[in-house]
Amino acid sequence: MTKSGRLKLPKFRLTKVVFWCLLAIPLALLINDIRIELSAPTLGLGADPEDAIVDHLGIWSIRLLWFTLFISSLSRLVKKPVLIQFRRMAGLWTFAMVCLHVTSYILLLARVDLMVILDDFVERPYIIAGLTGLCSLIPLAITSTRGWRRRLRENWKRLHRFVYVAALAAWIHLFWLERATFEESAIYGVILIFLFTERVVNTIRTRKQRQAVKGAT
């Protein structure tokens, strides 16, 4: 315990470096594919390289988002609060991946044409869902530091519930994509339902425990 009464968690410097490297693998794979594509067209990224880049970054955005949510569930299920230390890194990687995904869309698919982006915004509802996801993640990324956590106290937890809005928006984004298969969105949907259910069960359990403690005092 620290002087302030908070639980002191061990520092895993080397594990964190390894974890960071693992999270960087999807991006490294894409960079390698781009390198192959530049020397041998269609070999690295297939017939539609622009689409392939946007899709790769999109699919890894959603995978990392799910993984970030999973870290919290896992830490509760196996009763290992130390795992929470890795959540922030996974969350920041998710945000970076989403930013790269959106940037690749603007540069490669919309070709920095505001009219194309506005047209897509009106004609393709999945873009609105994607933007909702992105906008929900921005305040979380900004306030992810220890300083912000200290300053916001209980509000920090409340604010970070936006991650559920982001996850739901990301899933709707995937579901609405014409090219995503039903199986693909179903798999991500089932995992999300599990992650949400675990949280609801945990909240109910914690409330009951608090009430029991209050009743006993």
Ligand code: HEM
């Ligand atoms: C939390 C935010 C977001 C997540 C998690 C996300 C995730 C995804 C996923 C999983 C796909 C499908 C990839 C595949 O089937 O292989 C995708 C595709 C796509 N996303 Fe996003 N996305 C997000 C935000 C956005 C935003 C803000 C935009 C644009 C402003 C955008 C534009 C696109 C486009 C254009 C495609 C389809 C590309 C194609 O036609 O193949 N996404 N995204």
